[in-house]
Amino acid sequence: MSNNQQIFEQWLEGKISAEHCAQQLQHDTLWYGRLQNALAVHADAKTPEFAVLPVFDASSAFAGQWQRPAAKRSWWPQVSLALSCAAMLISLSPAQFRLQDGSLTLSWHNPKAEVEAAVTSALTAYRQQQQQWLAQQLDFQQQNTSSQLVLLKDYLQDELKRDQRSDMLQLVEYLNQQRQSDWQYWQENYQPMQAGYRPADSYYLTPTDSGVVKP
Amino acid sequence: MFKRSDESLIAKALNGDQHAWQQLVNRHQAALFYFGLRLLGSKEDASDLLQDVLMVLCRNLGQYRGDSSFKSWLFGIANYRAMDMLRKRKYSDNDDALAELPDDAPDLSQQLAGTQQQQQVRQQLRSLPPEQRLVLELKFYQQFTFDEIAGQLAISANTVKSRFYAALDKLRLQLEDDHVEQSANF
Numbered sequence: 555m556s557n558n559q560q561i562f563e564q565w566l567e568g569k570i571s572a573e574h575c576a577q578q579l580q581h582d583t584l585w586y587g588r589l590q591n592a593l594a595v596h597a598d599a600k601t602p603e604f605a606v607l608p609v610f611d612a613s614s615a616f617a618g619q620w621q622r623p624a625a626k627r628s629w630w631p632q633v634s635l636a637l638s639c640a641a642m643l644i645s646l647s648p649a650q651f652r653l654q655d656g657s658l659t660l661s662w663h664n665p666k667a668e669v670e671a672a673v674t675s676a677l678t679a680y681r682q683q684q685q686q687w688l689a690q691q692l693d694f695q696q697q698n699t700s701s702q703l704v705l706l707k708d709y710l711q712d713e714l715k716r717d718q719r720s721d722m723l724q725l726v727e728y729l730n731q732q733r734q735s736d737w738q739y740w741q742e743n744y745q746p747m748q749a750g751y752r753p754a755d756s757y758y759l760t761p762t763d764s765g766v767v768k769p
Numbered sequence: 770m771f772k773r774s775d776e777s778l779i780a781k782a783l784n785g786d787q788h789a790w791q792q793l794v795n796r797h798q799a800a801l802f803y804f805g806l807r808l809l810g811s812k813e814d815a816s817d818l819l820q821d822v823l824m825v826l827c828r829n830l831g832q833y834r835g836d837s838s839f840k841s842w843l844f845g846i847a848n849y850r851a852m853d854m855l856r857k858r859k860y861s862d863n864d865d866a867l868a869e870l871p872d873d874a875p876d877l878s879q880q881l882a883g884t885q886q887q888q889q890v891r892q893q894l895r896s897l898p899p900e901q902r903l904v905l906e907l908k909f910y911q912q913f914t915f916d917e918i919a920g921q922l923a924i925s926a927n928t929v930k931s932r933f934y935a936a937l938d939k940l941r942l943q944l945e946d947d948h949v950e951q952s953a954n955f
Binding site for chain 1: 782783785787790791794798799802803806812815816819820823824827828830886887890891894905908909910914934937938940
């Protein structure tokens with residue numbers, strides 16, 4: 555490829571202007587002439603065309619080639635699928651259909667809240683039951699305690715009486731022992747002395763009728 | 770406004786979208802018709818070529834693979850059909866008569882350019898051998914590269930160039946004979 559051909563093709567590719575190309579090629583008559591002719595054809599190519607376009611029905615050919623009658627679609631499979639999906643969704647969702655008193659109602663229930671309510675109700679019932687049982691137990695315990703206290707009181711009273719009686723007996727016995735002791739001590743220590751000092755007609759020398767020994 | 774690509778329109782047309790097909794036709798039918806008008810020299814032939822190419826395009830729309838631009842692929846079809854028509858005319862008529870056909874081109878040139886130079890360019894283009902005329906048409910009027918032209922005509926780029934320069938040389942001689950002065954006012 556010659557240098558001039560390169561210059562000419564650069565102009566063809568739009569890399570250089572026609573004026574620059576003409577300057578480069580003006581010394582080569584062959585390439586300069588080619589450029590001039592190319593410019594003339596190029597100018598003609600840039601001239602807009604005004605010839606009326608023929609009317610050609612391309613649509614009919616296209617319709618015969620590519621358009622197909624629309625397939626008859628049955629909507630039942632889609633409807634069936636949609637209803638199945640809806641049923642599955644309703645069964646999985648908290649929605650509930652209720653037929654009550656001749657009216658159909660759609661409600662949304664929360665299983666968690668329902669469980670919580672059931673647990674709360676069960677706990678309340680259990681608490682009430684426990685309270686009743688405790689009250690019964692307490693009452694029974696009180697009755698039992700009362701009866702035991704009565705028994706204890708009776709026992710204590712009996713014991714107290716027994717102790718008091720025993721104490722009194724012991725006291726009497728003690729007192730008797732003390733009197734006996736005092737009597738013996740008097741007889742041993744003071745009676746001889748008293749006898750020495752007592753006149754003959756003393757009361758204490760006179761025997762008693764009762765048999766009691768006078769001190 | 771957003772303009773859909775040829776590939777997008779083809780894809781829609783292949784799905785039966787008639788509007789896309791009509792858009793595709795409207796986009797390229799003018800270039801095809803004027804291509805035929807310049808190459809074949811008469812409105813009737815150009816109209817026949819346009820119709821023929823559109824029918825072939827409609828039948829083979831699904832064969833477009835996008836290896837080249839759609840316009841280049843379309844003109845590959847148009848080139849083949851146009852050369853086929855010229856070849857048939859060559860055998861049925863005298864080839865030299867093509868340049869002397871009392872076609873619409875002179876009137877058209879008067880309507881369009883109104884200059885004597887452009888009338889002479891059109892006349893002399895018509896007098897070139899069909900293969901050379903085709904290369905000039907594709908290069909200057911359709912703005913294809915040498916490689917694209919080579920792809921459309923299934924020949925080498927060097928052969929395209931040799932036809933191109935031979936056409937320019939022949940045109941130069943004829944223009945010189947006609948004493949047409951060209952001005953480089955581009």
